[in-house]
Amino acid sequence: MRAGIAPQKCSAREVQSGCGGAARSWGNSLAPPPLRGPKVLTIDTMNPTVKKVEYAVRGPIVQRAVELERELSEGMKKPFVEVIRANIGDAHAMGQQPITFFRQVLALCSYPELLNDSTFPEDAKSRAHRILQSCGGNSMGSYSASQGIDSVRQDVARYIERRDGGVSCDPDDIYLTTGASDGIVTMLKLLMCGEGAARTGVMISIPQYPLYSAALAELGAVQINYYLNEENCWSLDITELQRALDEARLHCNPRALCIINPGNPTGQVQSRECIEDVIRFAAKERLFLMADEVYQDNVYADGCQFHSFKKVLFEMGPEYSNTVELASFHSTSKCYMGECGFRGGYMEIINMDDDVKAQLTKLVSVRLCPPVPGQALMDLVVNPPQPGEPSYDNFIKERTATLSVLAEKAKLTEQVLNTVQGISCNPVQGAMYSFPRITIPKKAIEEALDKGQQPDMFYCMKMLEETGICLVPGSGFGQKEGTYHFRMTILPPTDKLQILLNKVKEFHQKFTQQYS
């Protein structure tokens, strides 16, 4: 026996005998029967903020689409032979091919034996080698630092510097994330503070990507809607920002302004002037800026160009670049990559208070780290093959092909939809969606409301049942009262997209006739 504080030693077999002697006094035979009655966790006793969460992109319409697919596969007769999912920006599911180089490197990182395989190009091997060297034990199976692998964050910083014409970027301001959603929710979480009229309010565009409304509902924040101007290609008006902010100040504490550029679901690409104005507005009104820039390579329209908030901020001079707090988000899921399943992403934070940053770093450490394959993929996106490297030509060929096809489909979608009486579609300048406005006849609106459905949900559900096309009703993204829309991705292969658009056209005509 050693020092007095030592606990008694005990063998495995001893502890097998149970949970401690006294405790067993109401053991097997004496146990009272378990209480009956309602469950511990019921709809009435669960987290009320979770109940308020809505996420239309995977909502009831998609559940019905899954059912229909099952029914089809079971041989049930339908007026269509397949369900076409145009509800979600899931490029590979719609047939887009991955970039060969990216997948070669991921295979090499997964199974490093392949580094001896002479059929893999040397640049893929050297990228894989560099990534593995940054992993504990040279394995993607190790946890990374919670903020992300150092070398990946360095590559992200260099990418941002190139993208933004040399504006400097500190790898220490980069946090790798589990897709962009993870970073956005984390930043919103940091901003939550106050109760009642002092509760954090967050400005989001309407229409919006419903991750924002869902996260704000779950966090118990106040959602402040500012409306994009559909009549001017979904542009962002500062007067509308001001209106929304002034009204919100009466009942909450507006602290952040979220922008999605290029826009989801609306597909607009913001001009440089607009971004400057937004930054000035944020500075004047002391709002934390959140720039969702996951579609930064998805710009199709002539005369449109992607401008990052970071670049514009820094070009506005130190008066702004030293003060305005900004978080911007990127992802491996969109652009020409479309690698949604890997859940890769990063955020860059600018002008964040050092103490808050330490809290952010602590907060992300609880979840250990973002998935390492997603980090590796993010690294390849920001550090793709360079001129002179063996994979360069093929990489450029694949990337260009994907982006040109998307540009073609953006145009096709706009054109066909605008031929339909009662459908009106702004140009799809960027991103991967169109968000056309639809006329729903009064009789259909009444029937929908009778059924307790939003009129555009009624419309989309009917379209799904009759054509197999799965779209998301505009009400899931928000829209001006009395207007109706749907979101449709431009991702199906061109021939299928053409069929889909024709079916939408036919359906709309039939629907309008039926309810007129």
Place this chain on the structure above:
Amino acid sequence: MRAGIAPQKCSAREVQSGCGGAARSWGNSLAPPPLRGPKVLTIDTMNPTVKKVEYAVRGPIVQRAVELERELSEGMKKPFVEVIRANIGDAHAMGQQPITFFRQVLALCSYPELLNDSTFPEDAKSRAHRILQSCGGNSMGSYSASQGIDSVRQDVARYIERRDGGVSCDPDDIYLTTGASDGIVTMLKLLMCGEGAARTGVMISIPQYPLYSAALAELGAVQINYYLNEENCWSLDITELQRALDEARLHCNPRALCIINPGNPTGQVQSRECIEDVIRFAAKERLFLMADEVYQDNVYADGCQFHSFKKVLFEMGPEYSNTVELASFHSTSKCYMGECGFRGGYMEIINMDDDVKAQLTKLVSVRLCPPVPGQALMDLVVNPPQPGEPSYDNFIKERTATLSVLAEKAKLTEQVLNTVQGISCNPVQGAMYSFPRITIPKKAIEEALDKGQQPDMFYCMKMLEETGICLVPGSGFGQKEGTYHFRMTILPPTDKLQILLNKVKEFHQKFTQQYS
């Protein structure tokens, strides 16, 4: 011009001109200067619950370890040549090798061209083929269903049925997750409800894995501590559960009971009797059970065996199996796999109210899906090579080797630590940690408190500075007042572990002498 509701059509070039005319009235030249003053987001105005979060496993001691590594790499002289990280269960980082079969399949899934490569075994190819067939567009780059890939959930269900001797499992009760942490936080989130004395309380063991305390702090729940019995090999006493619960009922609404088995950080393996008692207790007291079973294959001690809560629950008969609500968690990160970086995991939910389950499904859909490579890996874990398949023998050889080495190291750790006067270590029956109790001399305690440090943080920090060994102080996991511990992983390679244990021994002796 078409239907009256149609927005005006506009070209890309028009919208380029800005954010709407009126809005630009305080444009470039007229803009007021941004307000100076504190940032929008400061330590005083950030989310107060985030500030309360602590996560010792990646806390200040690890930050110092990272600094020391950098200093060493810059050529700075230290009393050691390398930092040994025994702070986190990160097997591959400590040299454990991945299972060849798993990595072959992941490489095949990443780069399906390899399906034509004759050097890959046929069973790896058929597994890869099956996984890819379940992915949209046959690509791991597609989003999966939010609950996880159907075929993977089916494989998980069959694994659970085999593991639990035939107790049935419905794939619809399986949710794939981003590591076990994700599932645990999601379940805790659902349980949050009420304010003040009606606020949700959650019972967790002390010592605990600090994910639990961190999540509860962030969610604003009440943490209810029940103490494991160190004197009886960290066993769980029902009397102690009852004491903790009765006291908690005075100030909150206890709704859930969390168990970690095999234990982290304590390494105990619960007996079947103990699990029965816990289930009876949960039934009697109407608590939702959460069983963290990520170390289910990590059982080393003679006479110890892993019993899943699910199996025991169902063997207790319908009185319990039809009523007790249970969520159990598993992961790809531990056991013989150690694939932490892939962030794979699942949870099984039993007896959950249908409406709550619908809410859960909705909630996970907001984050789109768990990383698909992690889902693929989880599939391989639950559906490894079978007898007769080409990879079977090698799989068994690798798995057995890893688990036997871990068992050896568990024993070695206990033995060496127990030779040190002032260190007392319970048997490491399972998991991958020892949590020895240490005697800290009074003078050292005083010096620590003078510095505002926990005595065991002071001890571990000193050990790190003098030996390069990175451990986590017991205070990060919780411990009985007046006792001190550290958590040390048993993961370093045996020869290095031997050196590490000897260094700990020397350090402890020197430290004791210095402060006596």
